[in-house]
Amino acid sequence: MEKEIYIHVTKEETKAVVLENGKLMEIYLDRSFQKRLAGNIYKGKVANVLPGMQAAFVSIGLERNAFLYVEDVRSNNHEKTLPIQNLVREGEELLVQVVKEPFGTKGARVTTHLTFPGRYVVFMPDLNTVGVSRRIKSERERERLKKIAEEVRIPGRGLIVRTVAEGVSAEELERDVRELHNLWVLVKEKAARKSAPSLIHQELELVSWVVRDLFGEDVDRLLTNDQETYEKIIELVQTFEPSLCSRICLTSSEFAEQFDLEQEMTKALRPKVWLKSGGYLVIDEAEALTVIDVNTGKYTGTKNFAETVFRTNMEAMQEIVRQIRLRNLGGIIIIDFIDMELPEHRSEVIKQLEEELKKDKTRTCVLGLTQLGLLELTRKKVRPSLSSLLERSCPYCEGTGRVLSEETVSMNACRAIRSIADQEDSLGILVEVHPTVAAFLIGGGGSHLRELEEEIGKKIIIKGSDASHLEDVQVRSLYSKEEIIALSAPVRQGEILDVEVEDAHATNDNDGIARIHGYIIDIENGRDYVGQRVLVKVDKVHRTYAKARILER
Structure with a gap:
């Protein structure tokens, strides 16, 4: 497998992407106005203690207080976790580290168990244990590294040997530990000198983090478009692995265009992901969990239905792992594979899923199938997902992804019309709505508008406005005949208009339809001009529509 890392640097943003066999697998962003917080160490002050939640909120100088759970509080009593009220008190100053970025309305999650990741080891000053990464499979190598770690560690301090340390010398490990x-x-x-709340230590910026945590023997090339960044990477790599310098390349911005990275990022925000076979995934990120649904779609497969389902699920499994890494999905993830009748098919899909997930550096745990056949897994949530970095909740639908239908909004408008008709003694009522809602209010041939006018005994003027949001309804009273006449129709007989033919007429086969503020222009013989702009002359003006003909060009 060919693996490449590309770091694209602009004035506003640094973007790092991981490519495997030319396919985009991971994206990391660092924006000038949106700094990463995970790994930062703060001197904070306990704002309040919540015994009912067994947690505390800590002021660390950010917009929202950080959340400190009882299990993340260092205790001198190692036998049993004490209640939160016995561990911290309001106003107390603590040294804490961010383990989870702020997300939505939630503040950052912090811990008092500080960790300092290096190239080869993670230094843990509050623990007195030595561990070796589980990704190192060789028992002989694990024993060698553990022995070295025991020898080079600071007495009373803990270490975890990282995967990249496989094969390195004792001297390199010792240098990392000392640093x-x-x-x-x-x-x-610094913490002793500073008062809370204040930043004590800032985690590495994106480029240094990528070099430390992602760049290793398994990476064939590390490329960047920026000369200054290239020189910085060379300098960093020479300090720990000079042999890797030959894999670092300076390239042009055309590299990003070659792999269409911007388009791939846009696709990673869409809920539907198509598979090559014609099947597809639907990915739904919610507050509590992420749900991934697998569908056969256009894929009909072979004559054997069980085999068709199995092949679709196997293809989906690979794309699901890619999407989890690409979108940086974290927390609880539920996968609804297509139901498989054969136990061996279910086992094979889960087995291959676990194998694919081994390529992911973020810790993931596959929990198995539920009684409903849903596959459960959890993935450590450290950084915000791609969607939360690039998108915001819709201000209109407030994140639901749905708005009221035209029928519903027209019903709301009818209620508003009846209400204002009962309350005010006016000659008419003006209603301003979106053009598609206006069409529902007017009804076929103006039938619904006439019925409503007869019901309330007043003239109703419906105006469609493209500037109106679909759910907006503006209703006001009209008190003069002159105003009612002026608003009744937006066009006059004999007027020449430049309009776009939007659609074919529903009942007159040869005619086309244009709209001006929701008011319909019936264009004689306009069907062949749908999608084009034409000059028309208004021949006749009716209450809810006007007749027009196309002028010779």
């Missing part, structure tokens, strides 16, 4: 210990000493000294 991280020195950093810890500096953090303690």
